[in-house]
Amino acid sequence: MRATRIEPGSSQGGSYQVGFRRLVGNTVWNLAGQILPLAVGAVAVPILIRRLGVDRFGILTLAWLISGYLSLFDFGLGRALTKSVAEFRARGQGDIQETVWTSLALLLGAGLVGAALIWAAAPYLAYHLLRIDPSLQLETMQAFQLLALTIPLVTLASGLRGVLEGLQRFDLVNLVRIPGGALTFLGPVAAMALGPGLVPAIWSLVLMRVFMVLLFAVLTLRVLGLGRRPALAARRIGPLMSFGGWLTVSNVVGPIMVSIDRPVIATMVSVAAVAYYATPYEVATKLWLVPAALTPVLFPAFAAALTDSGGRAADLFSKGVRYTLLALWAPVLALVILARPLLALWLGPAFADHSYFVLQMIALGVFINSLAYMPSALIQATGRPDLTAGLHVLQVVPYVVGLLFAIQHWGIDGAAVVWCLRAALDAVLLFALAAWLLRLPGHSIRMQSIRIGLGVAGAAIGLLPAPDLLRLGFLVFALLAGTVVAWNLMLEAPERLFIRRRWRPALPSPGGE
Secondary structure: OOOOOOOOOOOOOOOOOOOHHHHHHHHHHHHHHHHHHHHHHHHHHHHHHHHHOHHHHHHHHHHHHHHHHHHHHHOOHHHHHHHHHHHHHHHOOOOOHHHHHHHHHHHHHHHHHHHHHHHHHHHHHHHHHOOOOHHHHHHHHHHHHHHHHOHHHHHHHHHHHHHHHHOOOHHHHHHHHHHHHHHHHHHHHHHHHHOOOHHHHHHHHHHHHHHHHHHHHHHHHHHHOOOOOOOOOHHHHHHHHHHHHHHHHHHHHHHHHHHOHHHHHHHHOOHHHHHHHHHHHHHHHHHHHHHHHHHHHHHHHHHHHOOOOOHHHHHHHHHHHHHHHHHHHHHHHHHHHOHHHHHHHHHOHHHHHHHHHHHHHHHHHHHHHHHHHHHHHHHHHOOOHHHHHHHHHHHHHHHHHHHHHHHHHHHHHHHHHHHHHHHHHHHHHHHHHHHHHHOOOHHHHHHHHHHHHHHHHHHHHHHOOOOHHHHHHHHHHHHHHHHHHHHHHHOOHHHHHHHHHHHOOOOOOHHHO
16 A cells, blocks of 8 residues: 655645634534443443442443553653644645654554553552452452553554544544444443453453554554555654653643542541532533543644644634633533532532532633633644643642642632632643744734633623522523624634524525425
């Protein structure tokens, strides 16, 4: 198979534009890739609990958690590959074979190292670190060793997916991700036919990973047209590892800051307080599905757009911020305004009294953090992941100190406030860095600030105390007013024209036909 060279001006390269329609379409594909497997899981989990039992199911959930974090062993190379492919496609010059093959070789090597580490650590995890019933320790060790076998598959899939994302083929990415995600739940259910133990369930996860990497490989070969003989180049290793290494710092430090609040609350307050905090937290953070679907689309688009003067990158950046505001403002406002009645209806008034303020603050924090996804992706697309990694590292100590102080004085409410303030500070710094790197003009910065300020202030006004009926009325009024503001301030003329043409009802033809 001959390597495909993308020529300037061709349908594949040169004019690497990501317009409104493609941006929305790819984001919808990503949302489907996240939501549909969760829907399958909602059906499969009760079946697994009944058939496996609580203890074995607990180990399976731990296996799912570990399986999700195994992508850390790609050391950021998957995203580095996305950036390289997007830039190559935009320039339409040269041959991408060396970068792709070199990246895949590095990913395979990293996966094998990770597999050896997890395999060696499995006995310690099963017999010493985790509190597991002695009768299940052997099964648990075998399960972890089987998971170790999947690490090279995970890292290779990350690289192959990165190629497809760099080519803006999110339809193909999610045609693999959706069945793969569904098999994460359905595979263990089907494996119950082979026996009630945990090992058949884990084998199903291994086979799912094999299925995904093979399908990604076939699609990547067809779309990009890699040569049959791998073309490796040592000179590609340094730039790839440098970019990926800084991304790995962010990928490690970021989740620590996001999740450290719950174990600290358990230590300083009580396990019951964790329940009051974690439940609204899980509700609010589901809103991350939106930026998690949009950002992978924008990252390769940023990388490609930055190959010219940067004007297209600034336009895409504006789109990303505006679309995130449009998608999340209404649900965040509803959560902030109706936090107490919603929690009371779901979990009872006593639970709501403990948790409603946490839900309000975490929802605001998630809203602000979701906006920060855009400058973070842009900064990384400029080739400066060291800046985002540095920001994360600098925030760790002040955040932990503030968290300890707030929990000691105000309990879980204080933890939620500090979590929200950290998200706000992170967003301000990231937006400032993005504006500096893009050299955005003053009027563009002012317009972005006005839009973001209106969005956050409009959501935060729901914190004001008022009777539930009055709050409901205010929500209706705010949604109507927000629609008018969004139409005139958040959308640009071509986008309004597109929406009019898309949603305008068909006019009756003359004569009533």
